[in-house]
Amino acid sequence: MKGTVGELGEFGLIRELTSRLTSTPAVQIGPGDDAAVVAAPDRRVVATTDVLLEGRHFRRDWSTAYDVGRKAAAQNLADIAAMGAVPTAVLLALVVPAELRVTWPVELMDGIRDECQVAGAAVVGGDVVRGETITVSITALGDLRSRPAVTRAGARPGNLVAVTGWLGWSAAGLAVLSRGFRSPRAFVEAHRRPEPPYHAGPAAAELGATAMTDVSDGLVADLGHIAAASGVDIDVRSAAVDIPAQMTDIGQAVGVDPLHWVLTGGEDHAIVAAFPRDVKLPARWRIIGDVTAPAGRTPRVTVDGAPWDKAGGWDHFGPDA
Amino acid sequence: MKGTVGELGEFGLIRELTSRLTSTPAVQIGPGDDAAVVAAPDRRVVATTDVLLEGRHFRRDWSTAYDVGRKAAAQNLADIAAMGAVPTAVLLALVVPAELRVTWPVELMDGIRDECQVAGAAVVGGDVVRGETITVSITALGDLRSRPAVTRAGARPGNLVAVTGWLGWSAAGLAVLSRGFRSPRAFVEAHRRPEPPYHAGPAAAELGATAMTDVSDGLVADLGHIAAASGVDIDVRSAAVDIPAQMTDIGQAVGVDPLHWVLTGGEDHAIVAAFPRDVKLPARWRIIGDVTAPAGRTPRVTVDGAPWDKAGGWDHFGPDA
Known part of the structure; x- marks a missing residue:
């Protein structure tokens, strides 16, 4: 597999990419026709889309094509899971420069495929065009298995707030990378x-979550979306949030309070949800806060009862984005 | 609505765009949550994605943002229809430069919305990020209404080939535009x-089409996809293909055989299908050819029994793309 994308041509590249895919029983018609056909057993389909740009969302010197593929798929598949749905399928719209080596999109596709497999989904379609900036647009689909969707709007005063997955690890890893280091490896990874x-x-x-989202913009920012949609206040107890000792060490090394990473770091795609108080949560969930009736006119998120100054989250057009 | 995308910011732009959308009964959860939820009554969902780049697929001096939106939605919705499905929903992943005026993405969204309404669908979700090149990635979903999907692979020897919609109009319009003219307006439009x-x-x-596709790469090229997938030969009778008098006039003016536009022009998204011989086709279908058993080892498309030299179609990485 030598040469560039331009030398291989559009149809050659599409052949190369689709030849690497795997399927699932949900895929009734996969890539190669005008459109794919995917099972939607409960008569509804959950759908979300996200776009990643080189230079803005990833750097080729920091991440391999394979990792970019894993990450691009993960952030869409996590959105499906955060609705309470099971991911079923992914579509890829890819822009690549003609002078890019073919190995890059091929490894990207391997990463997307493998992340789909982790989530139980398959790549069912896509489009590839030539352009200046590598652009990875992914759409993910999912099935709700006869359960109501869990939106951001159902949190009620008296609910508890719990989280599962990783928080702040990606942000700590980015801090390490942007200072020119490649370790500790767990955070860089x-x-x-x-x-x-x-x-x-x-x-x-299934456990009765009343509101749910994945943490893509940062815990405080994403809880802010739940607070706003539900019309409630949310207070996070910082002592309840797990900060690994190694993250504290990195924080000391680079002069950052690790709580900042945990409360404002996006991209780990932890899942945070509100539950009725009597829920029996599995071991890997941590209860980190409470939902209360709104104290003021605007729903808000506090940390230990006070506003969190650096509310975090990304505005992709803002000066720091 | 003054100013640039950068001044408005990501969340402001998303608010502006989603405020303009309309919905349909199929949309159970629209934009604003982690993912959308759309009805899929027959327990399958049809899905396709396409990406348009400024400079490659559209030019801002030739097309308004509104027209780009209509066109971007149309090419995806046509793929859904070409499977025999009814379009239900569209997702938009949009890359826009910070210095772009807000009116551009807003009018783009109006165009996408209006084209969706023509097809019976609605915009249910999206993503907006800042980047150098305007990039419009659209994913469309559809419902098969309990019918089998019509792929490219079912054409059988003895079938007839019929087409409906416009052929070559977009190519003739492009020829006019690229020579600096703005009329005849019907073709430019x-x-x-x-x-x-x-x-x-x-x-x-419903009429029993055995294979179907929309004409996006050109009639001969797209019939080539059906021939290859079905393992058949297809012959087109050029006399059966409609060439409007005005297209002949344009051809004479610019020195192009209008048959070339009709046989190789993409982007009109006509629908071409193979049918059993005894089909009763509605008035707006034209029978233009026949499906035969493959004469050689490679399925092929001929025009009046001979290969069509300029087989047409686009290779997006090719030298002419």
């Missing part, structure tokens, strides 16, 4: 390749 | 804003 707890989304729905 | 016959896809499925 977490930045390159998140591991969303896909199974936890449908499990939370 | 056809290039800016295709009108795929969405209803004809499900109708053809």
